[in-house]
Amino acid sequence: MTTLGAVYRPQLPPENLRSVVLAAEESGVDSLWLWEDCFLESGIAAASAALAWTERLKVGVGLLPVPLRNVALTAMEAATLDRLFPGRVTIGVGHGVQDWMGQVGARVSSPLTLLREYTIALKALLAGERVTTSGRYIKLTDVALDWPPHQPMPIYVGGLGMKTLDLAGDAGDGTILDASADLDRVRTISGSREHPVIVYVETDSRDRAFVTDLVTQVAEAGATSVILQQSATSEDPEGFVRFVGSLDGVSA
Template sequence: MFHPFTNPEDYTTMTTTTFDRLGIWNWERPDINDEVRYAKYAEDAGFDSVWQGESRLVRDAMSVLGAYTQVTDEVDLATGVTNCYTRNVALMAQTFSTLDELSGGRAKLGVGAWWDPLASKVGIDREQPLRRMWEYCTVTRKLLDLENVTYEGQTLSVEDIELDLVRSDAEARSVPILIGATGLTMNEMSGELVGEGIVDGVMMNYLIPPEHNEKAMAKLEEGAERRGGSLDDIDRPQLIAVSMNEDADVAIDNARNLATQYIGQQPHIRKACGIDEDLGEAVSERLGGWPADAEAIEEASELVSDDVVTNIVAAGTPEDCVERVGTYCETGCTEPVLYSLDDNVEEVIDVFAEYKAE
């Protein structure tokens, strides 16, 4: 394994930043067994959560989370995030009832509205993502509370269904639900759902600048207060991409391709970044659509400057990364969920563990 630095304790005196909570995010490591190992490693280092990505058609999150339940004892285990379309609402409730049992009550459901063109390519109509999220979370919560549910909505309908727990623990499943919110309207609605007692918070997205968090906080608070809640009621973990190396230039270069992909392929990310529209369109054109091959990504990345990369990725030396992640906490994040872009996952865990508040 590549080791960009040797002793994380060497970096503990460089910043006063501390973190009350920390998580890691796993997704598509070449060897899936490494993801299982990182989950255990993070728990041993004092981290609070492990999140499993499920964005593109790579690995499904549920199978891997099941594996995590068998090698960890204390960390929360969450999807970061799954979507509110491909699993019907009954199956989602059934799945998280099972993960709740396997983990001893440590499962969390992070759920988002997915994205095009992937959704349309598999036959999903995303014309009403806000309405879908409201209805999906509402019915899921009722099912996890072991209610019998009949619901007639605009995007989903169920009749006389409930979790059939005759032969298992028939207690309500206290599974926190967090909405993967990037757009300001989705944040506002998420605040309303927290105020209604349906969801517990949001999982804020990655590859956006900290300044976007400030706008999201205002919308979250507005939505929550409309329904009798407050911003303090809203949990706000955030996925943050980390590219760490003793050589800051190397770290930035290592993050450029991912930044390029998201700027060019996911308009909601581009909008949240405040990327110049002409640049975004130029990057998208060079990528040539979704999915893009490695050669197209490399060519398009020539358009993405260092400033753009460091605006949306915690990229640089260990001190740079810790301080940048701290900026996300200062602007609203309650728990950084770190995604190491390189194969130095354990080293990133070690460095940030040194800044964990006692």
Template sequence: MTLVRLSLSFTGFGPILADLPAVHAAEECGFDGLWYAEHICAHDAVVPATVYLRETQRLELALMGINPASRHPGAAAMELASLAEIAPGRVRAAIGTGVPDMVAKLGRSVDKPIAATVALHQALKAALAGTEITEEYPGFSFAHYQLNPPAAAPALDIMAVRPRMVQTAVRYADGVCLSAGASRTYLADTVAQVERLLAEYGRPRADFRISVVVPAVVSEDLAQARAQVASVLSTFDAPTLEYLSAGAIAPNALVTALASGRPAEVAQVLTGEVVDAMALVCLPEGVGEALAAYAGTGVDEIAIAPLMPPDQVPDLVKLLAANRPAPAAMA
């Protein structure tokens, strides 16, 4: 029986070296991969990926948030090729357009997210294949660019939330990376959409990976854990979070609460029940059941993003590894 892939995801805001014990624990406990999110004004993904790849022997490293606002796709392709050289077959990238507020810090904007994402994917794929590129893309261009391609080109996923970007991922990419804060209802519905589209495009389901980043706090103090997750979720774009919360938050409830500027109203929306639907928050003895609920949505990979102090994460990794779920169809 093949288990659902289990990975450890880092937000990009914490200290790089402080997470090394968790990285080592993931390697030792049989995790499948590491995910590292690039956030403008925090950490890039390339330097941490380099450190973590050199500290491990088998874990796949997925770089999240590669986008054309922060660097030219030609430079991004060079970085991915370099990583693939030092860790053949262990590099993956989840690409997208970036968070508008963060992109704006670089003086950039994204007017047509779908077109920009397709352009980025096509440019990276061509570059990593060693194709000579002379072409104008939306927002960037190449003139006689030709990369020395890596022996094993990194897989390219597309980060998606709404149906049109999910469809774009299915049409072009090697997989889709679904956002943190997604409810199990949203995930099950999106998996169904992906599988329907794969069939329409004639693409084998086994060749396409559906991954999800899951915020997690495992604690004996559930009230505090839920409050901590709610605090993080409240920083998300409200319409996006409402969409991800399918089955958990009433339409327009969070948008209205955040617009009020009153924390009490936000707290009335992000209740403990809502948080439980959108993250992995449980007692230590509940980890197996919580992981099984995510596996039951049909996703291929669960990337756990601990919202916990770094020194607590190695023990969390061991607990997660001891409770790895089987796929929904095999459970």
């Protein structure tokens, strides 16, 4: 059965996160997703707080922009979260918005190469391996985590273009599609891989019948998780996650 989640957008103030997290926990939302958009909020810091405030809620960070973060640091942070909150953390990585990466001096000439090297190295570190690699962008010498996850931690890869989504299918443990993906794109991606496919769906509606139909269509197209997000200008994120919680169980 397809699971349902919601997004807490980083355009909303960090100090408002707690009430939304608690609403998600209480209303039965399966997962709450956080984004690391420049120059708004840290995905890892927000995830750590959300996990600490709750007992059962799963928290996803999607996506972490790989040009902005050293792969060893991401591995350390992800492993720490997984050891503190086993089985409740999902990490997604992606290119990051190229204009933002340029603003901070982190833009690379081949984002695809970086993302592939990064994903492979990150997965190996989180599997407890000792890694030495000298790629075009990722260079590690005898690096291993002292506190790796007890079990290898899945890494999701997200993107827009087919080259990136092909990479997600090859190198990732799951794929994340943003709200620009139509049903045909969801069907194509879901049908081409055996791992989970998470799909963001933007809606401000709280019409139960409309949203139920929307979720069902995306689920039937092959999504394993449908994550509902409000527009950046919407208000009452707490009420929205409670509404999402009331929909649990409606998908295919």
